[in-house]
Amino acid sequence: NAGVTQTPKFRVLKTGQSMTLLCAQDMNHEYMYWYRQDPGMGLRLIHYSVGEGTTAKGEVPDGYNVSRLKKQNFLLGLESAAPSQTSVYFCASSLNLGETQYFGPGTRLLVL
Amino acid sequence: GQQLNQSPQSMFIQEGEDVSMNCTSSSIFNTWLWYKQDPGEGPVLLIALYKAGELTSNGRLTAQFGITRKDSFLNISASIPSDVGIYFCAGQLFRDTGNQFYFGTGTSLTVIP
Numbered sequence: 001n002a003g004v005t006q007t008p009k010f011r012v013l014k015t016g017q018s019m020t021l022l023c024a025q026d027m028n029h030e031y032m033y034w035y036r037q038d039p040g041m042g043l044r045l046i047h048y049s050v051g052e053g054t055t056a057k058g059e060v061p062d063g064y065n066v067s068r069l070k071k072q073n074f075l076l077g078l079e080s081a082a083p084s085q086t087s088v089y090f091c092a093s094s095l096n097l098g099e100t101q102y103f104g105p106g107t108r109l110l111v112l
Numbered sequence: 113g114q115q116l117n118q119s120p121q122s123m124f125i126q127e128g129e130d131v132s133m134n135c136t137s138s139s140i141f142n143t144w145l146w147y148k149q150d151p152g153e154g155p156v157l158l159i160a161l162y163k164a165g166e167l168t169s170n171g172r173l174t175a176q177f178g179i180t181r182k183d184s185f186l187n188i189s190a191s192i193p194s195d196v197g198i199y200f201c202a203g204q205l206f207r208d209t210g211n212q213f214y215f216g217t218g219t220s221l222t223v224i225p
Binding site for chain 1: 116118145152153154155156157160200202204211212213214215216217218
């Protein structure tokens with residue numbers, strides 16, 4: 001039981017490049033979330049999903065897209081990376097809304 | 113976006129001392145959560161609060177959901193070195209357009225042995 005895993009752990013992109021961050025959970029959780037963490041800003045919700053095939057916008061969705069084709073996976077895409085998207089990205093999952101969110105170890109992204 | 117004002121921003125305390133931190137907002141929240149984050153890792157949930165006035169303990173940690181539903185505090189008693197880390201409050205809003213989660217900016221705790 002690995003919990004929540006994220007790949008890659010670290011990535012460097014040039015402005016305008018695209019990439020996809022993968023989050024996987026093996027706890028059969030319905031809810032999955034993508035956050036970004038910046039110094040002095042705490043964690044901000046980008047998008048979340050309440051089940052397979054569904055996604056919803058969080059607090060800071062612009063510049064990101066997500067997909068939940070399988071219950072255990074939640075993908076975060078950057079179509080055209082910008083330096084403002086340099087951050088640490090955390091994925092989380094929970095069984096139900098309002099219940100414990102389990103976080104992955106994070107993906108550190110640097111956009112030059 | 114919503115603002116969760118968390119204070120203090122950082123604390124330096126002696127081992128054995130008690131710690132208190134709080135989180136306030138201008139919005140009414142349905143759920144308050146407290147997380148701890150160790151360096152290089154994701155946040156881990158410490159305590160979840162679901163009702164106004166609720167007081168919940170988890171070992172040496174105690175947290176309360178404010179009566180107005182706009183604030184929450186976390187107390188740590190008899191601090192130990194492994195309490196070091198960043199503590200985040202989080203609030204959950206139920207809206208017609210979807211549920212929203214907001215995190216505070218964190219309180220960095222340093223425990224001096």
